Each structure stands twice: as structure tokens, then as C-alpha cells.
Amino acid sequence: MTEFTLYTFLAASLGLIAIGIGGVILSRNLFRIVLALSIAEAGGNLLLVLIGFRHDAIAPIIEPGRTMTTMVDSIPQAMVLTSIVIGAGVQALALALAIRARASYGTLDMGIMRARMEADINRVAGAEPAASLHAPARPMLTERKA
Amino acid sequence: MNPSVLALVPALPLLAAFLLPLVPGAARRLVGPLTLLAVAFIGLNLWPMAQTEPMVLAVGNFAPPLGITFYADTVSALFVIAVALVTLVLWPWSGSDAGNLDRKQSLTLILAGACGGLAVSGDLFNVYVFYELAAVASFGLAAGARTAAAQIATFRYVVIGSLCSLLALLGITLIYVQTGTVNLAHLAQLAPHTLHNPLGLAAFFMILLGLGVKAELFLVNTWAPDVYATAEARVSGLLAGLVSKLALLAVARLLVLIFPLPEARDALLVLGMLGILSGEFAAFRARDVRRMLAWSSIAQLGAAFVAFAIPGPAGLAAGLAVALHHLLVKPALFLLADRWGGSLAQITGAARNSPVSATLFVLFILSMIGVPPLPGFWAKYLLLSGLAAQPQGLWWLAGAIILLTTVVEAVYLFRVIGALYGHDHRATPKSQSATAVIGSGVFAAVLLAIAFSAPLLALPLNRMAVQMADSAAYIARVLPPVLPGVAP
Numbered sequence: 065m066t067e068f069t070l071y072t073f074l075a076a077s078l079g080l081i082a083i084g085i086g087g088v089i090l091s092r093n094l095f096r097i098v099l100a101l102s103i104a105e106a107g108g109n110l111l112l113v114l115i116g117f118r119h120d121a122i123a124p125i126i127e128p129g130r131t132m133t134t135m136v137d138s139i140p141q142a143m144v145l146t147s148i149v150i151g152a153g154v155q156a157l158a159l160a161l162a163i164r165a166r167a168s169y170g171t172l173d174m175g176i177m178r179a180r181m182e183a184d185i186n187r188v189a190g191a192e193p194a195a196s197l198h199a200p201a202r203p204m205l206t207e208r209k210a
Numbered sequence: 211m212n213p214s215v216l217a218l219v220p221a222l223p224l225l226a227a228f229l230l231p232l233v234p235g236a237a238r239r240l241v242g243p244l245t246l247l248a249v250a251f252i253g254l255n256l257w258p259m260a261q262t263e264p265m266v267l268a269v270g271n272f273a274p275p276l277g278i279t280f281y282a283d284t285v286s287a288l289f290v291i292a293v294a295l296v297t298l299v300l301w302p303w304s305g306s307d308a309g310n311l312d313r314k315q316s317l318t319l320i321l322a323g324a325c326g327g328l329a330v331s332g333d334l335f336n337v338y339v340f341y342e343l344a345a346v347a348s349f350g351l352a353a354g355a356r357t358a359a360a361q362i363a364t365f366r367y368v369v370i371g372s373l374c375s376l377l378a379l380l381g382i383t384l385i386y387v388q389t390g391t392v393n394l395a396h397l398a399q400l401a402p403h404t405l406h407n408p409l410g411l412a413a414f415f416m417i418l419l420g421l422g423v424k425a426e427l428f429l430v431n432t433w434a435p436d437v438y439a440t441a442e443a444r445v446s447g448l449l450a451g452l453v454s455k456l457a458l459l460a461v462a463r464l465l466v467l468i469f470p471l472p473e474a475r476d477a478l479l480v481l482g483m484l485g486i487l488s489g490e491f492a493a494f495r496a497r498d499v500r501r502m503l504a505w506s507s508i509a510q511l512g513a514a515f516v517a518f519a520i521p522g523p524a525g526l527a528a529g530l531a532v533a534l535h536h537l538l539v540k541p542a543l544f545l546l547a548d549r550w551g552g553s554l555a556q557i558t559g560a561a562r563n564s565p566v567s568a569t570l571f572v573l574f575i576l577s578m579i580g581v582p583p584l585p586g587f588w589a590k591y592l593l594l595s596g597l598a599a600q601p602q603g604l605w606w607l608a609g610a611i612i613l614l615t616t617v618v619e620a621v622y623l624f625r626v627i628g629a630l631y632g633h634d635h636r637a638t639p640k641s642q643s644a645t646a647v648i649g650s651g652v653f654a655a656v657l658l659a660i661a662f663s664a665p666l667l668a669l670p671l672n673r674m675a676v677q678m679a680d681s682a683a684y685i686a687r688v689l690p691p692v693l694p695g696v697a698p
Contacts, residue, residue, distance in 0.1 A: 081376070088373055097369055108376045108383075115387050140386065143335055147379060150342045154372045157349055161365045168358030177362045184359035185439045189498035191553040 066119060073114055080107025094162040094172045098155060105151040109144050116140035211259060213267040215252055216280040219290050220327030220340065222249055227319035231312050239303075242315045246298045249326060253290035260287045261673070264687050266332070274332075274688050275396035281332035281688060284674045285530065289329035289459060292537060296452050297322040299649050300444040300541060314354055321347040321448060328456040332688060334382055334392040337460050341378075341421065344453055345371050348424075351445045352437050363436035370433050371423050378420020384413035385468075395688035398467040398681050406471060414469045415477060417461075424457035426450075426511045428485035435492075438504035443548030443646070446500075447541030450507045455533050458511070462518045462529060467681045470521070476604065478519035483608050485512025490615040494622045500551035502622060503543050506578070509615065510536045513593060516608050520596045527675035528592040535589040538660075539574045542653035545646045546571050550639070554629040560639035561630045567642040568630045570650050575623045577657060580616060585660045590616070 084104020091097050116137030124138040162172065169177050226245040233241055259265060264283035268274055282290070302318060305311030324347060327340035349371070353364040386392055388409060389400045401410070423430045438446040465474060489509025496502035514536065517529035546567055550557045561568035577586035590612070597609040660667065677683070 081380070084376075085373065088369060094365065101369060101372055104373065104376055108379050111380065112383050115383060139392075140383075143382075146335075146339055150339075150346070150375075151372070153346060154342075154349075154368060157346065158365060158368045158372075161353060161361050161368065164353075165358060165361045165365060168361070178366075181359040181362040181436065181440075184357070185436070185501075186497070188359075189439070189500065189552040190556045191497035 070114065070117065070119060073110065077107045077110035077114060080104065080110065083107075092174045094165065094174060094177075095159075097174070098158045098162060101158065102151070102155050105147075105155075109147055109151070112140050112144040112147065211255055211265075213265050213280075215255075216265060216267040216282055216330050217269060218252055219249055219280075219330050220323045223319045223323030223326065227316040227323065230316050230319065238312070239315075242301060242319055243298060245319060246294045246301070246322060249322070250291055250294035250298070253287055253294060256282050256287035256290060257284065260284045261677075264677070264684070266688055275391050275393035278336050279332035279393055279395070279688055280330045281394070281684070282330050283677050283684075284670075285459070285678050286329045288534075288674070289456065290326055292534075293322055293325045293329060293452060293456070296537065296541060297325075297448065299652050300447050300451075300545075302444065303645065310354075314351070317347045317350045317354070318448070321351065321453070325452055325456045328460055332394050334385065334394060334397065334464075336392075338375075338378060338382055338420075341424070341457065341460065342375060344456070345375065345424065348445075348449055348453055351448070352441045354445065355440055355442050357440060359436075360440035363433070363440045367433040367437050370430060374420045374423045374430050376420075377416045381413040381416030381420065384409060384416070388413075393688070394463065394467055395685045398685050399689065401468045405468060410469070411471065411473055414464065414474050417464065418477065418481075421457045421461050422481075424449075425454045425461065425515070426485070426508045427515065428481045428488060428508075428512060431485070431508050434508055435496075435501045435504040438507075438544070439498070439500050439551075443544050443551070444541075444649075446504070446547075447544040450504070450544060451537050451541035454507075454511055455537050458514055458518070458529075458533055461515075462526065462678075465518060466526070466679055467684060470681070475519045475521060478515050479604055479608060482512045482515030482517075482519060483604075483611050485509060485515065486611055486615055487512075490618045494618050496622075498551060498553050499557065499626060500544075500547050502626075503540070503547055506619065506622075507536070507540050509619070510540070510578075513590075513612060516612070517593045517596065520600060520605075523672065523675040523679040524592075524596045524599065526678050527671050528589070528596040530671060530675060531585075531589040531592045535577070535585050538653050538657050539578055539586070542570070542650035543574050543578075545649045546574075546642065548646050549642050550630075554625065555634075555637060557626075557639050558629045558632045558634040558637040560641075563639060563641040564647070567647050567650070570647070570654050571630060572627055573654055573657070574650070575627060577661075579620050579623060583661050583664065585657060585664065588664055 081104050084100045084107060087100025087103065088097055091100060118134055118136050121134040121136045124135040165177060166172055169180055171177060223245050226241050230238060230241045256265065260283050264281060267280040269278040297318060302311065302314040305314055321344055324340045324344035328337060331337050331340055349364055349368050352367060353361055388404045389397055391397060419430055426434050438450060486509045489505045489512055493502045493505035493509065496505055514529055514532045517525055517532050519525065520528060550560060577584035580587045580590040594609050594612060597605045
């Protein structure tokens with residue numbers, strides 16, 4: 065592998081991160097959000113592997129009888145393993161939550177779900193739903209005096 | 211004491227969390243509290259030793275900067291004690307069914323272990339790992355209420371949390387590319403030449419956003435009100451009270467050791483001010499007590515960020531005071547809000563049913579506003595005097611904002627007191643549960659003890675801040691200079 069391919073991979077990892085972050089911000093579907101998250105994490109992990117990589121180096125294992133040559137940096141590899149494990153766990157958790165939420169609300173649309181969550185919270189709290197953001201703040205006690 | 215006990219601070223709760231479901235019979239319910247007591251005992255033993263000399267552990271005897279370093283100074287020891295005791299007070303003693311309770315207790319232990327690890331870790335990547343561990347445990351706990359609303363709130367929390375963790379990881383990658391190390395002491399040594407440039411600052415901002423999710427930093431705190439409104443009271447208390455403080459501590463360590471730059475301080479100051487403003491005004495508009503507390507917690511953590519932005523030991527002392535005060539007050543208020551979390555109409559006249567809880571509520575509220583001689587006053591006093599000592603500009607603006615928003619804070623908090631002691635024949639307020647009264651009573655006792663001994667505590671607080679601010683001593687302790695002619 066030459067320097068050129070290394071730069072291609074670097075550009076690819078940054079592109080994956082950008083696609084992932086864009087996807088999380090722009091999607092409304094819960095499953096797409098989780099997918100975008102995993103794309104972004106793949107990009108991050110690829111970047112982490114790449115920073116330790118040298119195209120003329122060997123795997124960082126010292127064996128008897130082998131002459132010392134340039135080795136790839138093993139610390140980013142150790143870090144990326146940790147990061148992959150964490151990422152897999154978090155994605156599984158997010159998917160589990162999405163499945164549960166779909167079972168209760170019957171939709172995967174983030175906008176609808178947030179509105180229903182808001183309504184649920186207000187119902188439990190016994191608070192009336194918030195009026196328009198442009199309305200003046202009212203003291204919460206007014207309805208009591210009526 | 212052997213420095214290897216430091217490793218027990220994160221390891222013991224994590225091991226206990228793993229073994230807890232395997233312990234038979236009634237002994238299973240004792241595993242958690244006993245583990246936490248053991249961690250508190252370790253913290254108490256660390257405390258006097260750390261005052262004279264911070265304790266360093268090179269895990270696996272790989273001398274720093276190789277391998278993982280644990281570092282315990284007085285602040286770390288204090289936070290280890292706080293983690294163990296606060297988790298013990300907010301411990302899930304009972305649950306709907308046995309399996310559910312096991313899971314909750316295991317997750318709470320993982321959270322305690324990860325928080326303890328954050329307090330003693332001296333390695334940037336290790337901080338990231340413990341932070342993620344705390345994040346995963348808190349996701350599980352936040353979804354533990356098992357309502358649909360809690361699941362959606364937690365889903366948003368997971369998405370924001372893991373996206374910002376990715377940013378933090380990228381920041382750590384940038385730092386590693388620049389320096390080739392993740393050891394905090396080694397980084398502190400190398401930072402003036404390699405990290406005090408735009409690239410280093412970009413890395414700091416990425417890590418700040420990453421850690422800021424748990425510390426409820428402005429921009430990445432949108433999850434907080436929904437999660438605190440839907441999670442169980444003690445989980446809200448743990449997240450707002452404990453986890454946010456450990457994230458704050460990690461940010462403060464980075465700021466002191468690696469990025470003591472005016473640009474980094476300004477970023478903290480501005481984000482903190484925006485947090486205070488948005489938090490206080492949103493709390494003013496909130497229609498139920500629980501979300502009001504969530505927003506006011508965002509505002510108070512904003513004040514802590516402003517405090518840590520002040521350069522020198524004065525800023526650290528103020529930041530620690532604000533953070534520790536919030537650590538005592540918010541979990542107690544969330545415990546009381548378990549029954550009194552609804553709209554003000556719901557809790558009108560609640561003082562008649564549970565006079566003790568109402569008194570405790572008023573005590574915490576007065577401390578939050580900053581009425582002397584309660585600790586909240588001293589925290590705000592340290593913060594304001596620290597800000598006033600700085601050359602004018604943004605610093606004085608921050609001071610003005612804190613004073614002004616105190617008025618807003620007083621208005622919305624007194625509204626709650628008014629409702630508690632009000633009278634309405636239609637309202638049927640719930641009386642408080644015993645666990646909430648006992649839990650918040652413990653916090654109130656500590657709060658009052660601090661109030662009465664405030665003059666005695668100024669000296670230890672200052673000593674702690676001076677020790678934490680001394681980055682040269684940190685480097686020398688972790689990486690002892692190799693003297694010529696002396697065998698290492």
C-alpha cells in the first residue's frame with residue numbers, strides 16, 4: 065500500500081464520519097438514525113486504525129530471530145478494539161430501545177414519537193401542554209384561583 | 211497503603227456487578243451496599259495520604275508514560291468517597307420483581323465503578339473508556355422506568371451521547387497524532403510544544419463536547435429535561451448529581467494539565483453563561499416541578515463551567531464548591547420530586563400532609579438560591595469573588611448574569627414553596643415516601659453540617675484547589691525525573 069492509498073482511506077474515514085453525522089441530524093426514522101450512527105462510528109474507528117498505520121511496516125510482534133524493522137503502532141489498534149466493542153454495545157441498546165418504543169407507539173418516526181412523549185410527560189405531571197413559545201409566561205398558579 | 215488499592219476503586223464495583231446475579235439467596239441484596247462501603251473505606255483511607263502526596267499506580271508495573279496510570283490526589287479521594295456514599299443513599303433497595311431489581315443493582319454498581327474510575331484515572335483513553343461505561347450504565351438505568359416515554363427519552367440520550375462520544379474519540383485521536391501518548395502527565399509535559407495550537411484546541415473542543423453531554427453543557431444538553439422527567443427519581447439524582455460531576459472533573463483536569471489556554475477558558479465561560487441563561491429561563495417557564503429541577507440543574511452546571519474557567523486555584527476552589535453543592539442538593543430534590551414532581555396545582559397544600567419533607571424541600575431551595583449561611587451562599591460567593599477578581603469583560607458579564615439569574619431562580623423556586631404551603635380544598639397532594647424522606651434527610655444533614663463548619667472548610671478546599679492546579683507537581687509525581695547516576 066502506498067501513501068496515496070493511505071490518503072484515500074483517510075478521506076474515506078472522514079467522509080464516513082460526515083455522512084454519519086449528517087444522517088443522525090437529518091433522519092426522522094429511528095432505524096436510520098441507528099444506521100447513521102454506526103456509519104459514523106465505523107469512520108471514527110477507521111481513522112483510529114489509520115493513524116497508527118505505516119505502509120512499509122510489519123505487525124507489532126517481536127519474535128526471536130527476527131531482525132528489528134519498522135512496526136505499525138499497536139496502541140491505536142488496542143484503542144480501536146475497545147471502541148468497536150463499546151460501539152457495538154451502544155448500537156444494540158439503541159436498537160432494543162427503538163423496538164420497544166415502536167411496540168408502544170406503533171411508529172418509528174422521531175417527530176411523532178417526541179410529540180407523544182411530550183404529551184405523556186405532561187399527562188403524568190398533570191401540567192397543561194405548553195402554549196406557543198411566543199406566548200407570555202404565565203404563573204403556574206393562575207388556574208387554581210378560578 | 212499500597213498504591214494498588216487504587217485499582218480496586220473501579221474494579222471492585224465492576225466485579226460485584228458481574229457477580230451479583232450469581233450470589234444466592236438473601237445475601238444478594240447485601241453485595242451492592244457492602245461493595246460501596248468498601249469503596250468509601252478506600253476513599254477515606256486515601257484522603258489523609260493524598261493530602262501530603264498524591265498516590266500513583268502504574269497498572270501492571272508498566273512505568274508511565276507506558277501503560278495505564280491511576281492518580282489520586284485529594285480531589286480524587288473526595289470524589290471516590292462522594293461516589294460511594296451518594297450511590298449508597300440512592301441505592302435501589304426494592305423493585306417490582308427480583309430479576310428487574312438485580313439488573314438495576316448491577317447497573318448502579320457499574321455506574322459507581324465507572325465514576326470511581328473517572329475520579330482516579332490518569333490516562334486520556336482510560337477516561338474515555340470509563341466515561342463510555344458510565345454512559346452505557348446510565349442508558350440502562352434511564353430506560354429502567356419501562357414506560358414508552360422513558361424509552362424515547364433514552365433513545366435520544368443514546369443518540370446524542372454516542373455521537374458526542376465519537377467526537378471525543380476523534381479529539382483523542384488528534385491528540386495522539388500530535389503527541390504519540392495518551393498519558394495525562396506526559397501530555398501535560400508535551401502540550402506546550404505540540405498541543406497549544408489550533409489543532410490542539412480543536413481536539414480540546416471535541417473532547418469538551420463529548421464529555422459535556424454528561425455534564426449537561428450547553429449545546430449537548432437537550433436530552434436532560436426529558437430523561438429526568440421520565441426516569442426514576444433516584445436515577446435522575448444519580449445522573450444530575452453524580453455522573454455530571456465526574457464529567458466536570460475530567461474536563462477540569464484537561465483544562466488544568468493540558469490546555470491552560472485563554473481560548474479554552476473563554477469557550478468554557480461562554481458555553482457556561484449560555485447554559486445558565488437558557489437553563490434558568492427554561493426553568494422559569496417549566497410547568498412541572500421535575501422538569502423545572504432538570505432545567506435548573508443545567509443552569510447550575512453552567513455556573514460550574516463558568517467557575518472552572520477562572521484561571522488559577524481560585525477558579526478550581528469555586529468550581530469544586532459549586533459542583534459539590536449541586537451534588538448535595540439536586541439528588542435530594544429529585545428524591546422529593548418523586549411524589550411531588552407534577553404541576554404546582556398537584557402539590558398545593560402538600561406541606562400539611564408531610565411537614566418534614568416540605569421543610570427539607572425549603573432548606574434545599576434556600577441553599578440553591580444562595581441564602582447565607584447555607585453552603586449554596588458560599589459556593590456563589592466564591593464564584594462571584596473569583597469572577598470579580600478577573601479583568602473586566604466577559605468575566606464581569608458572567609458575574610452579572612449569575613446575579614440576575616439568581617432573581618429568576620428565586621421567583622420560580624419560591625413559587626414551589628408557595629404551592630407547598632398554599633391552601634386549596636380541591637387539591638389532593640400525595641404524602642412523601644419513607645425512602646425519599648430518609649434519603650433527602652441524609653443530604654440535608656450533610657448540608658447543615660457544612661453550613662455550620664463553613665469557616666473550617668475554607669482551608670481544606672483551598673489546599674485541594676492549589677494541589678489540583680499544580681500541574682508541575684502532577685508531572686513530577688507521575689514521571690519522576692531520572693537523576694543521572696541513579697539506577698531507576
